Amino acid sequence: MMSAQSAASLVIDAVDVQVLPSELSQGLTLKNMQITGRRDLPVVQVAAGALRGYGESPPLPSFTGLDAHATAEGLRQVRERIIGQEASAALEGLHSEPGLPGPVRCALDIALHDLIAHAMGVPVDRLLGSRQQQSVPISRAIGFHTANDLADLVKLYRSLGVNAFKVKVGRDLHTDLQAIEVVRRSAGVECEISIDANESLSRGDAVALARAAKGFGVAYFEQPVVRTDLDGLRAVREAGLLVMADESVFSANDVARLSDAEAVDLIAIKLIKCGGLGPAMEVVRAGHAYGLPATVIDPLGSAISLHAGLAVAFTIEPHQYAHGLSAGFDVDSPFAPHVQLEGGRLSPRDAPGLGIDVTWPAKAERL
Secondary structure (H helix, E strand, C coil): CCCHHHHHHHCCCEEEEEEEEECCCCCCCCCCCCEECCCEEEEEEEECEEEEEEECCCCCHHHHHHCHHHHHHHCCCCCHHHHCHHHHHHHHHHHCCCCCHHHHHHHHHHHHHHHHHHHHHEEEEHHHHCCCCCCCCEEEEEECCHHHHHHHHHHHHCCCCCCEEEEECCCCCHHHHHHHHHHHHHCCCCEEEEEEEECCCHHHHHHHHHHHHHHHHHHEEEECCCCCCHHHHHHHHCCCCEEEEECCCCCHHHHHHHCCCCCCCEEECHHHHHHHHHHHHHHHHHHHHHHEEEEEEEECCCCCHHHHHHHHHHCCCCCCCCCCHHHHHECCCCCCCCEEEEEEEECCCCCCCCCCCCCCCCEEECC
């Protein structure tokens, strides 16, 4: 194991980026988005001598405005500010540069944390804070399907050990309620079920769905209305369901704003929104300060972003809500997860860095 002193003198001598094909076995179909089959995934390798760190930013343009190739281009533009720097200085500079897009910061932040943790011989979550739990419950998002397909999918995931489900809504009241009912019946009364509209509903439709969904034991309603409609979020709370903010939360300042407006009960963290592990921890701490529990969601990335999300989740004080960290099990390539699901929960792999074994493609494109 290298000492902290040795880790502090890591000098980056190479940065490689690729846009790799990622194959999804299931994916998600939503009202305004479809994430299925093959998608491009920007990944980055940061090297310091014999050590390597890996990062990625799963493309979600509706959140960040950047697709995979735009993210890769952003990574190319930071070359001179990364190569030749000491790793911790590069990490600090990464988050002090105004205007650098979140997905670009995210990929490099994860890679630098992974590199530094490898040098110190510790898991990444030990760099972020004290581990608050030894395992975390996870949920699986379920997109738009026919009733029969919904039932089959839930039964499949239940057979794999998933005990919590997030039902995507936003079609019409009847269809949404039918989907919720099918998932509840197929999953069983013991499973956590939440719903997520991804900003797609009007205030009136969101309130109507919230009132009707209470009868199915829905735990919370994620992002029912557009991210800026704080009055609409509060109206859904007043209709009797807990509200989780996702698209409304990019930073700790957003958490404070939502708390002051009494608009939500829970917050969702995506590393691509925050800009990596460091900023995500700022959101976690803000949530704790304002009494808003945080869950971590991985937007269909590979093992890199799944394990990075887990590192954040392990530092969050335990609460009853599942983290959206099951998507990696649907990713057949380029890198598979190194975790096992037991009793609906994932446990850390106490290996250095992110705890994954990456076979980097031979023809990496140097930045």
